[in-house]
Amino acid sequence: MICPKCGSNNVLSKAVSETTTEGKTKGFGCIKACLGYLIFSIPGILCGLCGMGKGRTRTTTTTKVVNICQNCGHHF
Numbered sequence: 464m465i466c467p468k469c470g471s472n473n474v475l476s477k478a479v480s481e482t483t484t485e486g487k488t489k490g491f492g493c494i495k496a497c498l499g500y501l502i503f504s505i506p507g508i509l510c511g512l513c514g515m516g517k518g519r520t521r522t523t524t525t526t527k528v529v530n531i532c533q534n535c536g537h538h539f
């Protein structure tokens with residue numbers, strides 16, 4: 464490994480992992496369960512309760528290698 468900036472081969476390779484979490488919480492709770500109960504009776508409240516507290520979160524982990532030149536400090 465040679466630094467593209469200064470040409471030194473004193474380069475340190477470092478693995479950096481980044482974790483990104485993105486998610487949405489469903490706004491489906493008691494009110495909708497009650498409405499469901501009023502409109503659809505028992506199946507409605509079941510549907511309303513099913514949607515409670517459920518949120519989808521997606522975690523993405525990206526690992527990338529960063530090379531740091533020990534001579535000039537250039538990252539590439």
Ligand SMILES: [Zn+2]
Nearest residue numbers: 466469532535
């Ligand atoms: Zn360098």
